[in-house]
Amino acid sequence: MNAAALAVLLSTAPALGPGGLPAGWEPLDFPRIKAHTAYEWSASSAALHARAEKSASGLIHRREGPVPELPILRWRWMVSGTVAGGDERRKKGDDYAARVYVTFRYEPRRVGLFARLKRGTVKLFRGERAPHNAICYIWANKLAAGRDLPSPYTKKVRMVAVRSGDEGAGEWRSEERDVLEDYRRLFGEEPPPYAGIALMTDADDTGGTAQAWYADVSLSAR
Numbered sequence: 001m002n003a004a005a006l007a008v009l010l011s012t013a014p015a016l017g018p019g020g021l022p023a024g025w026e027p028l029d030f031p032r033i034k035a036h037t038a039y040e041w042s043a044s045s046a047a048l049h050a051r052a053e054k055s056a057s058g059l060i061h062r063r064e065g066p067v068p069e070l071p072i073l074r075w076r077w078m079v080s081g082t083v084a085g086g087d088e089r090r091k092k093g094d095d096y097a098a099r100v101y102v103t104f105r106y107e108p109r110r111v112g113l114f115a116r117l118k119r120g121t122v123k124l125f126r127g128e129r130a131p132h133n134a135i136c137y138i139w140a141n142k143l144a145a146g147r148d149l150p151s152p153y154t155k156k157v158r159m160v161a162v163r164s165g166d167e168g169a170g171e172w173r174s175e176e177r178d179v180l181e182d183y184r185r186l187f188g189e190e191p192p193p194y195a196g197i198a199l200m201t202d203a204d205d206t207g208g209t210a211q212a213w214y215a216d217v218s219l220s221a222r
Contacts, residue, residue, distance in 0.1 A: 007070055009061045009197055010217035012046040021059065022048065028198060029057040037201050047078075047215035048199065050098075054209075056202035063219065064105065067191045070219040071180035075100060078213045079139050081169045085206040086141030088159060091152045094205045098139040098212035099159075101198035102179055104191050106132045132192045133157070135182055137175070139212075140164040148186060158186040172215075178222075194219075 014022035020040055021027075025048075029036050035055035042049040048059070079097035087093025133156050140161035143149065151157035160182065162175055183191040197217065203210040 005070070005221035007063065007219040008217075009063065009219065010048065010075075010215065012215060014041070016041055025059045025061050025199075027057060028060050028200075033057070033204055035204065039199075042213065045213055045215075047076075047213040050199070050201035050210075050212045050214070052095075052201045052203040052210040054204055054207050056095075056200070056204035058101070058198045058200035058202075060101075060103075060196045060198040061217070062196045063194045066193055067104075067180050067183065070194075070221055071178055072220045072222060073100075073102065073137075073177045073179050073197070073218075074175065074220065075217040076172055076174050076215045077139065078172045079169050080211040081166050082139065082141045083203055083206055083210050084208050086208075088138070088140060088143040088149060088161075089152060092205050093141070094152050095203045095208065095210065096138050096141065097201060097210040098214070099200050099202075100137045100214075100217075101134050101157075101196075101200065102137075103134045103195040103198065104132045104183070105193045105195045107192045132195075133183075133187055135160060135179065135186060137162045137177060160186075172213075174216075179219075 017023040033056050036057035037052040037055045039050050039059055077098050082097055083095040086095045136157050136159045138159050143161040145161050145164040148160040199214050201210050201212045
């Protein structure tokens with residue numbers, strides 16, 4: 001596979017930037033949440049380690065470009081366990097040991113005037129322009145693997161349960177998703193260009209704890 005057909009976003013031996021984070025990854029936090037998840041590179045596990053204690057925040061790798069060119073998203077992840085009290089259908093339970101967001105560039109021509117005005121009041125993360133839509137691949141607490149549903153906070157985000165429950169906790173799992181086909185199925189339209197790939201471990205809504213590791217994140221051609 002040539003370089004143009006592969007984009008490695010998180011390797012097993014990344015250069016480290018500000019704050020000890022892998023180069024190319026930036027913190028993302030929410031407007032009303034003061035406690036942030038701790039992210040650090042773990043050399044011993046060659047992975048990004050995330051720890052949440054009644055906290056929520058994410059990391060984003062800004063990635064633009066047409067989805068059909070690099071539609072295949074791959075990553076590896078491991079969790080210590082699911083979030084006690086986590087429930088995908090309720091805001092009070094909207095916490096996950098691990099999730100991978102794919103965000104898509106906002107394009108005003110695709111939405112009506114009311115939607116454009118309403119969008120001005122919506123912020124997924126502090127300081128971020130709200131994306132057109134987002135797919136959130138989750139290690140679900142209760143939702144069965146293979147199922148999907150809207151986020152309890154916004155219909156602009158569709159959550160897809162890639163793994164579910166504590167089966168496999170403490171073990172590395174490798175994932176592959178066809179983002180192009182997932183977007184078409186979930187939103188019934190062709191996707192706008194990528195805006196970014198984000199990782200998040202959170203436990204603010206339940207007031208609990210969560211721990212995860214992320215590695216080998218890439219986008220590639222079919």
